Amino acid sequence: MRSIGEMARDSGLSVSALRFYDRVGVLVPAWVDPVSGYRWYGPEQVEEARLLARLRRAAMPLADIRLVLAGWSGTDTGLVRRLLQAHLCRLEAGLSDAREEFSALRALLDNREKPMPSPRTAAVRLSVPAPELADALDAVRFAAGRDPELPMLAGVLFDIEGGTLDVVATDRYRMAVARTGTSGYDGTRVQLVVPTPLVDAMRALLSGEEPVRLAVDGDRVTLESGAGQTAGPCLDHDFPDYRRLVRTPDGSRAEVDTAAFREAVVKGPVVTDDASGPGEPAAELTLLQVTGDAAVALGDDRGSDRNQVAVNRAYLLHALDAGARDRLTLEIGAPTVPVVIRRPDDEHTFTLLMPVRLEN
Template structure:
């Protein structure tokens, strides 16, 4: 029912997925932020859409208190190989949000589970996930959203071969490497449950030579005749297709197929860079399912790009 209301209100597919994930996890701040942000973008004459969002807001008020709160008040101290953590941060940093209306996305999620540190970033239109091994943590699962300035300061320290020490104490996060240290407070907002967002149906997989595919995107055709903006900025749209021989091509404008997947070209180029491999795997599902960019040798690190609905 919630998804049907959001579609009738004209909400983009990227926002709908995050609303549903936040709804399922009772992530009220994220859901309210997304609803309010979309309402501000709607024209004053869209009275039907305003009615739908009003109904959702009333329903949201009856949800129970978030059961995940304890994840963000725990204490953890662990050791992480500096090289692994640096690579993981490089793999996700590009996808972090910068929308002031959605502050909960303006950082990188550090999700400490067993002997792994999962890093996640999303700006609604794309998501990146990576992982580093850890030692020394035998406590409960702990989550903290690290502000981007602090995350960048942490990354600058990860230049040595020796392990880094990561400490989470409530809302304070500290990283130590040798005799250097950086610390700060985490974001006081709930991050969407990324585990729900990455559960995708199997799609068509194609291995691409990263350099050659990048050149095809940079020099190939873009969708013309449509006025498109993301966060108030215009962008180029690339339309992708998996051919019968398993290769991925960039389609000419007007040469449409029902299985074509359209994405923000700049975002796809960023994802190729973050993939940091000579070859990558593209996984394309339906035209409304996210495009996945995976590493052939390490599928724990991957990016998801929300598709853009093509004009009829």
């Protein structure tokens, strides 16, 4: 007999997935301890579990998985072969449809008028309080992208407008926004994407209390402080329109003690993201939900409550650290809506964590 942990190791299915398939009657343990509730699987169930893992990776519907498992051990494999062939045909048809849609989208992009980008010619000069800029960069730097296929995200957006400087970073799975005040510039809106090495060099110069000077000349940005000066070219890419991306439906809010909540997340239950790509390690997810008494509960079972929102646990911990406040506000809505982590005293500094779709 194998414990559920041993079965997960031998089959390629996660513990949470095995629990799910037990609940829906697809792969029921050979024996469940009536006292402890521990699940135990027979040796003959390993092959079934491995088959189930393959069918999951092939995105076969649960109803068809039931039939495949039911007919797998029989002498007449005709039904199993027909089910596999039908699913393969669906996948090939779906891929063909997707190729046609992407071809149409590429044609739209090719035919779309794209004015030549005009280089920045007007010089921009402004002052920024060093402590505020340091705090803003610390609040967003963790979310900067690292994917070489998306070079426009490999930096921090500096968005200058109306006496404020918004700094924004995103790697698609999380987005962090922070704001600081400025002085000395009241011109039109200016946006530049500062590469992360230059951002780090800027941050190293923000040790004092005096304002620092930020200058933009063409595609080059310079920061000067009492501790020194650093400069470099901006990234030659457009950053996504983050103002559209941060418009999320209102969710339930709960204020947490940051240190206590962080410890609870570290020690608390996790579920495994089984939808990771080939060769990628499965991510650990934390299930979040605001309770009726305006507290945040951590779930331990992906199927126990449909209102739970799953987020990457490591990303959640990064966001809590970047929040840099004794108390933070979590805004949690539907399972498909980003979780928002805000500073109670600063509405313009926040992090969005993209929810992870739970595969059952």
